[in-house]
Amino acid sequence: MPVPSPNPRVRAADVRRLRDLLRIAVAGRGRPGDLLPGEDELMVRHGVPRAAVRAALGLLREEGLLRPGPTAHRIVARPHYPGRAAVTGTGTRLPRWLERTGIAAPDVLADWLGVPVGAPCLRTECVSATAGGGAVLETHYVTTTAAARLLAVPGTGPFDRQLCEAGLRPASAGTRSGPVPADPDSAALLGVAAGTPLLGAERTLTGDDGRVLAVSVLRADPAGSVPAARDGAAAAQPDSSARTASSESASAGVLSGR
Template identity: 40%
Template sequence: MRRLRDLLRSAILRGTFPGGVLPTEAELMASYGATRATVRETLAVLRREGLIDRRPGVGTHVVVKAVMTQLVEAHGVEPPGQESLLNRRLRARELDRSMIPLPHLAADRLGVPAGVPCLRLEYVSLFGDEPHGMATNYVLNPEAGRMRDQPFVHDWYALLNEAGVGYEQSEFVCGCAPADAATAALLGIAEGSPLITIEQVISDASGRPFNLAYIHVRGDRFLFVSSAARRH
């Protein structure tokens, strides 16, 4: 079951099925050499994950549209002429934007004294009307001053660009964690659902870190693509 689940889950998130319509149970059985019980169990799992809907007489339909982006773009390294990370496909719903003393542990990551003024900007990222992730950012001055009143419409890098904030380096530390009750409510998922966690530090041209972010991403709605070639 898990092998068929993995194959179908990947195809669903990549938008492989024409019109979002999955093959019939009989077609899946024939294509993958699976029993009817295995196919039904697999589809039940995908339905519980919120990826498909099944209706008698209608069939099995995809009900999710995932965002896919190159990992290099997620770092904010943009191709020439591209205005924002995801070409303005995302929009933001702000939860908090306030100047606060920088917390001690955040100060350690950014290499500055605790308590210095920083901008805390927390938001939910939406694709259409559906939440895909959320982030809490701690931004140092002078960048914080430029961003404090800048309208936040699309993705984080569009906000930086529109506020006139330059950046050159980005570091990700990725992991996973179950969604707590508050995060689950904001992202429209069940408490305990798995999330991709990302701790990000963004630095300026001199290598000075000025932005620390704690990001929680729905793995069923956001796909990072990373490609590499072996050098000979």
């Protein structure tokens, strides 16, 4: 029986969040031929309405990563990460903060953060300036302990600066990056046309004790320096072995088998 939507109004932030987490799951553990969970299960795991699930899956279909099936979406390709680059805001202009809210970590995010499934974490989202005069949409997830210190910082500056002001300077950062097409909502936030090739990056910040402080999903238009994204599945690798420099692999629990 279908699960009732917990929120009848679709929020663009929910669609972006689910799209990003499912993309990470496919990149980390998904293999061509594997199935994602069905719509009902994704609604429960991520606490979003069915319309948000369908919108997020649709964005991944447009990237050539998924194909709809009779019961669930099948993975047909994996995201391609040909290199690494830094795309966070430079601090030359104050970021425009879009959201700062607490969420319960679903399996993919819990695995990435190194916390139990359902553990509370802080989600922040902002649009910042890049060094080249472009813009970057930054989504950050912060573990509970680090979030308590971060929220005590009164500043409104860039996320990385706030971490340092909170005494949370990372000991290491692992990043993977590659070209991704701008979905209509992200394009509007960044001031570019839908379909514009963006530089997508996923980053893990780790403290001195080896524990993850925060993980980030970044979508940047760094003033035209992004390589042209290819259409459809050609923009992905059918069996890419790309991995992050640290523990950004997604939880195997997001996949429901063949």
